[in-house]
Amino acid sequence: MQSGNQKPQQLALVDCNNFYVSCERVFRPDLTNTPLVALSNNDGCIISRSNEAKALGIKMGQPWFEVKALAQEHGILALSSNYALYADMSNRVMNILHEFTPHQEVYSIDESFLDLTGTHRLRDVSYEIKNRVLQWVGIPVCVGIGPTKTLAKLANHIAKKHPRSKGVFNFNDLNEQQKNTLLSKIDVNEVWGIGRRLSERLAAYSVHTVQDLKLAHTATLRAQFGVVVEKTQRELREQPCIELTEVEAAKKQIISSRSFGEMVTDLNVLRDALSLFTANACQKLRAQDSHACMIQVFLCTNRFRSELPQYNPSISIPLPQPSNDTLHINRWVDYLAGKIFKPGYQYKKAGIMLSEISPTTHKQLDLWEPQEQANTNLMHALDAINARFGRKTITVSTQGAFKSWQMKQERKSPDYTTNWKSLPFV
């Protein structure tokens, strides 16, 4: 709780500009002025746009096929997403940011919150952050600072949008009058946590701008929109409600799923895909030292093809004992897939979900069930080898043997930073 005469926190939100396309440009400086977009899995939707692409009216999340003609006309280059590259670039950026404070929350692949409270010459430090990331990694970032996370986010939005800020904006530097004027000019849907639906519903209460939300009647807000929106309002009123979370909490559920490059009709192909999803999910489970008690398998037909028969089954099963063993869980996944599979449908997507997750240290032994012989050492060795030599060095059985389900990625750039073979001179 923030009292009136206390100095406000200086929370910074550092956000990379157009992150995916900026990563691509680091290795393709010739594309600096080319309108550029990055595509989602299967080259489906646009998930990152350069400023030039934005200026041409390309929308975030727009299906690629819808803009293909426009793209052709204006020479827009589209690239398949290269997650190995983006993850590696992200690590480099986050490590640099960490040098400025131990109090860091890596919020997403391209954003970190930093608690810079007590930093001297904060303005200079902010520009130093921006310049160092640009010089060392080649990624442009903007820095927004505020007394709460929500206001830091908003400050970042302002830094991005207004060229006069030169990429840095500190909300704490404003006086009350300036704050009110500024917040009255920004749409409420720019606020962190206020999406499209809430914006529409808020409009019915004459809440259109950030300032409107800040001044709205709190009890009504709480009653009509719930506790989340109330917290957002408090944060706009400079009352911190959302803590910096410096250590990432263990996941409570892990989903691994994917749309296929082509429709799949064969159970064996589905099992092949599912075995890869299982391997990925179990590896995540082991990486956070936990195991799961509940396995769910689901299949989906293509919901955008309404003329085709639709079938979206899912099935889940509780394990007698928690497990994180790929081989063990894969046997259950195979079994469950067989139970829900019906021939005659064209499947577009499948996946698994692991839930009821707990730390391995808390293993609860069931006295009546004979203990499953867990391949703990085998899994440990598998993770180590795959970490060293690449994710698919050792796989389970036929994992990935069938090509048909694999993602369409017709426009992927090389793995410049994570694969020696991608370098032209090696």
Next chain:
DNA sequence: TCTCCGATTAGAC
């Protein structure tokens, strides 16, 4: 009436 549970919704990126 209370509690628990699963399903649904909404949001973020």
Next chain:
DNA sequence: CTAACGGTCTAATCGGAGA
């Protein structure tokens, strides 16, 4: 050639079932 629309995760909330 044509058709083509992502993947993960969390928290809140709601409604029904069962105690």
